[in-house]
Amino acid sequence: MLDIQRVGPDRARPADEPPHERPDDVVELVGPDAIFNAHHSPVGAFASVTLGATGAQGGLGIGLEGPAGADVFIGVESVDGDRFDLLPFFDPGADDRARYDAHLVGAGGDGPPLRPVPAEAITREFGASRDTWRSADLTFSLFSPVGAVPDPDVHTEREVADALLPAVLAELTIDNTTGHRPRRAFVGYTGAAVDAAMWRVDGWDGLVGVAQGRATALVSDSTDVHGGVGFSVGGILADAEGGAGLGRIGLLWTMVPAGARRTVRLAFCFHQPGLVTTGIEASYAYARHFPGLRDVAARALGDFEALRGRWAVDAAALTAPDLSEPRRFQLAHAVRSYVGCTQLLDDGDALRWVVNEGEYRMINTLDLAVDQVFFELRHSPWLVRNVLDAFAERYRYDDEIHAPDGRIAPGGVAFTHDMGVGNAFAPPGRSAYERPRLRGCFSYMAHEELLNWTLCAALYVARTGDHRWRDSRAELLGAALESLARRDDPEPAHRTGVMGWDTARTGDGWEITTYDSLDPSLGRARGSVYLAVKSWAAYVCLGPLLAAAGNAPGAALAAEQARRCARTLVAAVRPDGVLPAVLDDPSVRGRVVPAIEGLVYPWFAGVTDALDPAGEYGELVVVLRRHLDAVLVPGMCLFDDGGWRLSSSSGNSWLSKIYLAQFVAESILGRSPGEAGRVADEAHARWLRDPRNARWAWSDQMHDGLALGSRYYPRGVTAVLWLEPPR
Numbered sequence: 226m227l228d229i230q231r232v233g234p235d236r237a238r239p240a241d242e243p244p245h246e247r248p249d250d251v252v253e254l255v256g257p258d259a260i261f262n263a264h265h266s267p268v269g270a271f272a273s274v275t276l277g278a279t280g281a282q283g284g285l286g287i288g289l290e291g292p293a294g295a296d297v298f299i300g301v302e303s304v305d306g307d308r309f310d311l312l313p314f315f316d317p318g319a320d321d322r323a324r325y326d327a328h329l330v331g332a333g334g335d336g337p338p339l340r341p342v343p344a345e346a347i348t349r350e351f352g353a354s355r356d357t358w359r360s361a362d363l364t365f366s367l368f369s370p371v372g373a374v375p376d377p378d379v380h381t382e383r384e385v386a387d388a389l390l391p392a393v394l395a396e397l398t399i400d401n402t403t404g405h406r407p408r409r410a411f412v413g414y415t416g417a418a419v420d421a422a423m424w425r426v427d428g429w430d431g432l433v434g435v436a437q438g439r440a441t442a443l444v445s446d447s448t449d450v451h452g453g454v455g456f457s458v459g460g461i462l463a464d465a466e467g468g469a470g471l472g473r474i475g476l477l478w479t480m481v482p483a484g485a486r487r488t489v490r491l492a493f494c495f496h497q498p499g500l501v502t503t504g505i506e507a508s509y510a511y512a513r514h515f516p517g518l519r520d521v522a523a524r525a526l527g528d529f530e531a532l533r534g535r536w537a538v539d540a541a542a543l544t545a546p547d548l549s550e551p552r553r554f555q556l557a558h559a560v561r562s563y564v565g566c567t568q569l570l571d572d573g574d575a576l577r578w579v580v581n582e583g584e585y586r587m588i589n590t591l592d593l594a595v596d597q598v599f600f601e602l603r604h605s606p607w608l609v610r611n612v613l614d615a616f617a618e619r620y621r622y623d624d625e626i627h628a629p630d631g632r633i634a635p636g637g638v639a640f641t642h643d644m645g646v647g648n649a650f651a652p653p654g655r656s657a658y659e660r661p662r663l664r665g666c667f668s669y670m671a672h673e674e675l676l677n678w679t680l681c682a683a684l685y686v687a688r689t690g691d692h693r694w695r696d697s698r699a700e701l702l703g704a705a706l707e708s709l710a711r712r713d714d715p716e717p718a719h720r721t722g723v724m725g726w727d728t729a730r731t732g733d734g735w736e737i738t739t740y741d742s743l744d745p746s747l748g749r750a751r752g753s754v755y756l757a758v759k760s761w762a763a764y765v766c767l768g769p770l771l772a773a774a775g776n777a778p779g780a781a782l783a784a785e786q787a788r789r790c791a792r793t794l795v796a797a798v799r800p801d802g803v804l805p806a807v808l809d810d811p812s813v814r815g816r817v818v819p820a821i822e823g824l825v826y827p828w829f830a831g832v833t834d835a836l837d838p839a840g841e842y843g844e845l846v847v848v849l850r851r852h853l854d855a856v857l858v859p860g861m862c863l864f865d866d867g868g869w870r871l872s873s874s875s876g877n878s879w880l881s882k883i884y885l886a887q888f889v890a891e892s893i894l895g896r897s898p899g900e901a902g903r904v905a906d907e908a909h910a911r912w913l914r915d916p917r918n919a920r921w922a923w924s925d926q927m928h929d930g931l932a933l934g935s936r937y938y939p940r941g942v943t944a945v946l947w948l949e950p951p952r
Contacts, residue, residue, distance in 0.1 A: 285417065310363070395491040423454045425453060551903075561923065638708045722760065724760060806874075
């Protein structure tokens with residue numbers, strides 16, 4: 226649809242234009258603070274319109290490990306017609322003709338020059354669903370969903386299809402009400418794929434568009450919009466190339482009359498037909514409902530207002546009145562990156578939910594799943610069950626365990642780190658990541674992943690009341706408890722509640738934790754205080770779960786292990802009130818914030834009596850509060866800018882884990898954030914907007930504020946915990 230409003234040249238804007246309102250989830254960013262990439266993605270399509278950083282650093286992509294690195298052209302002819310002013314998401318010096326004629330290198334495109342609007346002239350309104358850029362008389366908005374997927378066993382086919390629609394909506398508005406000549410305005414992109422040409426869409430039931438192969442398209446439903454393909458923006462607008470043929474740029478453009486304000490509706494569409502994975506052969510679930518790009522475009526533009534409105538309502542639920550702007554920004558940014566990493570696959574017999582691990586693209590990394598569970602249980606609990614079942618049915622194994630002195634004993638059930646990588650599912654019982662004979666990154670995480678599956682299961686049952694599923698997995702839950710206890714020690718008399726034996730799959734190496742890229746203060750599993758408190762949490766959550774499933778001996782064992790673990794931790798406190806990072810290795814000098822992380826699980830599972838300072842585990846809770854107070858100080862676990870440092874001995878800090886720890890500190894341990902909390906939040910937001918990091922959308926691993934790993938990442942939805950109501 227195209228909306229034209231004509232007014233006199235002396236009127237700044239139409240009298241009937243609604244006042245501009247900013248939803249509560251949206252934050253306003255001005256100038257350089259507005260220049261950063263973000264995902265704009267459909268749910269379950271592993272696709273993204275990545276946009277916002279200067280230059281050809283964004284673009285359209287499917288299944289990529291980072292931004293497509295392509296131009297996106299959004300611009301308008303200047304008032305006097307001597308140039309085109311564009312949002313700065315393109316390379317001004319690029320000229321595709323030079324691939325064919327070397328004499329044209331550096332010659333620039335046809336027609337008036339393209340001028341990137343300076344950052345200082347841009348205002349950006351950024352939320353979980355809407356992302357809007359404003360500069361002078363140009364406004365461009367993208368609209369995308371926030372991650373809810375209806376359960377196909379409960380909801381109608383139409384509801385599921387709408388949720389999975391592989392499209393992102395857009396609007397371009399040009400205010401030429403004070404202009405005295407018509408001006409051209411346009412939106413387009415450079416096709417990033419190398420295996421398909423750009424082409425002009427014709428004959429799609431009145432739709433106008435440009436596309437690359439059968440995978441991506443930009444489409445409008447107005448006959449007053451024109452499309453073309455060519456070497457340059459200027460060449461397409463001048464129709465010098467006939468609007469089709471050679472060239473990697475596809476462009477939609479319209480003419481805005483003098484005295485008019487015009488809005489053009491658009492849709493960025495994605496589609497990948499047929500089988501897209503190996504190991505387990507599966508296609509995208511959206512293909513059940515949309516056979517091709519044409520069908521995607523028709524639904525996106527036909528239901529434009531309904532979809533945009535529904536997404537706005539969903540986004541409004543992702544804020545709270547007292548949530549600060551830095552936290553609103555980080556939550557919205559994290560949700561976008563999570564959605565951009567998601568896939569819903571159809572293997573012919575069942576649907577499979579996948580969250581890809583950002584730039585690494587590992588499939589359903591289990592130590593990410595346990596952090597994303599808070600978001601998924603809030604929006605689509607059936608996705609948690611889907612992943613739990615997939616691990617239980619294909620990615621579990623039974624192993625042996627070995628003590629530090631080399632003794633071998635039966636271990637029990639364990640789960641893999643992931644299900645594969647890059648659309649290639651791993652064989653049963655194997656992951657893409659884990660390797661033997663290592664003592665750092667890429668070693669096994671058997672104990673932690675066993676905890677993660679168990680905790681996800683406990684939280685799922687607690688939040689959904691799905692007792693049928695609980696009972697169907699009761700035997701596995703009991704086996705998981707027994708395996709955890711044996712990894713403490715096969716002999717009950719020697720147990721401390723803390724992991725003491727490694728999986729024999731490590732060979733002469735040792736197990737690691739999810740903090741694989743940090744030093745031993747957080748990276749080593751055996752004796753880890755972080756993993757010890759997480760183990761305590763698993764035992765605390767398993768007790769009532771097994772009791773409700775009729776497993777009284779299992780419930781008793783879980784309670785005994787929880788008590789053992791609490792006693793061990795309390796006894797380990799040092800005179801300064803700090804818990805050692807590794808309980809059995811005094812040479813590890815680091816002090817760590819994630820010692821408190823495990824407290825989130827009993828809280829979320831509703832086992833809040835375990836967190837009562839006057840209750841059975843009150844001494845442990847008090848110890849953890851004192852530990853946090855002692856380490857969260859400048860020079861130890863605070864950076865110079867006030868941001869949180871997870872370990873005093875490492876400059877590598879992960880935002881997803883910081884968000885989780887902030888929730889524990891404030892909502893469970895009762896630590897008021899105060900001025901230090903405000904400074905920390907602002908520092909964390911600056912890390913994400915730092916020009917060195919801006920290309921990568923939301924990133925997790927920040928080394929002294931620089932994103933060195935875990936970029937383009939889904940894990941930051943731990944920030945949704947900030948929205949949990951107090952108890």
